[in-house]
Amino acid sequence: MSRFLFVVPPLVGHINPTVGVAAELTARGHRVAWVCAEPELVGRLAGPEAPVFGCGGALAGERPADLRGPEALRFLWEWYLLPLAEAMAPGVRAAVEEFRPDVVVADQQAFAGAFTAERLDLPWATSATTSAEFTDPLAGLPKVREWLDERLAALRTAIGDPRATGDPRFSPRLVLAFSTPELAGPADGVRWVGPSITARPAPSGFPWEWLDSGRATVLVTLGTANTDVGGRFLDVCRAALRERSDRVRAVIVDPGGTLEPDADDKEVLVVPSVPQLALLERGVDAVVCHAGHNTVCEALWHGIPLVVAPIRDDQPVVAGQVVAAGAGVRVRFGRVTAQKLGAALDAVLHEPGYRRAAGRIRTAFRAAGGASAAADHLDELARESG
Structure with a gap:
């Protein structure tokens, strides 16, 4: 039996695909827990029995509705993703120390999971709940790329391993992509598992x-x-x-x-x-x-x-x-x-x-396998890591 800790942002679209994977791992006898800035959101999506560690990082304020293009992309990083990682980091570390996972499964936009696992020398996998990052959305925006690289390096120094050089959006061991090349196009170093579609609570009263x-x-x-x-x-x-x-x-x-x-x-x-x-x-x-x-x-x-x-x-x-x-x-x-x-x-x-x-x-x-295929890859990573 292995222990898997899912580190997710408080966003429905990033939690939903992993719910089925967690259920599959649990059905195989593994232990699963979550870290999220909104534990009640995980409970609503994964079930009230899901063990969830709270952390900082709840969304605060609103971004300008009219932002588009490069400005919107930079604002997303500066306003949300980087502060989210900083706020989540203490809670993620506390959850790792208490739950003692064999593998950390870090959402591609929850850098605190990747950096914390890196710092503590734990194997970690990327949960890529969107395939957009595989196309490098910053291509053609060298100034934004330079700014982001500097910010990620500073964040790694604060909460990760300063000696490491990898991109926290892509685990060197395992990247799970919840799509297939038939939609997303080809990408190297990715395990295509397709969507993780699982039953979830539905509102009553639909006519x-x-x-x-x-x-x-x-x-x-x-x-x-x-x-x-x-x-x-x-x-x-x-x-x-x-x-x-x-x-x-x-x-x-x-x-x-x-x-x-x-x-x-x-x-x-x-x-x-x-x-x-x-x-x-x-x-x-x-x-x-x-x-x-x-x-x-x-x-x-x-x-x-x-x-x-x-x-x-x-x-x-x-x-x-x-x-x-x-x-x-x-x-x-x-x-x-x-x-x-x-x-x-x-x-x-x-x-x-x-x-x-x-x-x-x-x-x-x-045909890609969904939650079962993702659980297979995580199983293999846990075994390889001893």
Whole structure:
């Protein structure tokens, strides 16, 4: 029996893929624990019995909603990722000393896990819950790259091993990528395990009877972290979908309540949350989303083509992967009109090439092994490390 400590940021999209891996390891007789700045979030996603060590690093404040491109990328690092690592480090070290793991599994954006394992000479694996880093998003931005290298070096001196030189986003022993080359493209030194799709608690009360088997179903969602910027886009989606109400029924997820309610709207259902996996399994014909890695992978796991409207962070890269794979159409989040959104939606619903490409990725995803394959690699790393 081995012990595995998962170090994760307090972000749903980074915790969800590892929940199934942890469950698989536990089923094999191993011990698993977590470190997160929001222990209750891990408990909600992994189950109330999941042992979780708290640490610093809870998100504070808001970033400017209009940041895009290199400015948004630098702001993500400066405002969130680097301070997150500094804040998490004491709690991660305390958890390691108490739990005494054989392997640390560090999320690619939770550098405190990688640096702490490095400092204590523990084997560690990278949990790459997005494939965007494999394409080097800083290529072509030498000043940002230089700035980031300096900041990471200073962070390593403070909480890692100053003698080490590796990138904390990529373990030298094991990088688990929750995608496949059919979507993400080739990358060296990566173990492609595909999405880790596992059952999770679903909100009750969804009106399943509202769905119409005679019309196509479209799901519109911007994930859990974009409620501050999504109002205009969701309104455009609603307008485009109303124009197609004779052949489409739509579900729009609006957790922030940004859309004005319309009691007379019988064809577009606006709800604060949905049982997303159950809904995709039930039969969604297209997904309109922000190109978040989790949402994209869950849609393609079911062979569903997409309309992607990336907002920030890794989303432009993931959107590019969807388009390059032929599984969807990209629109501009801040400028798309109802006419252009509708045209993109018509394409993925009615042009068979998009569904065929989504089906190819679905086949590759399911053959990759998911949580079981990831657990196999972690098992092997633990055995190799003695």
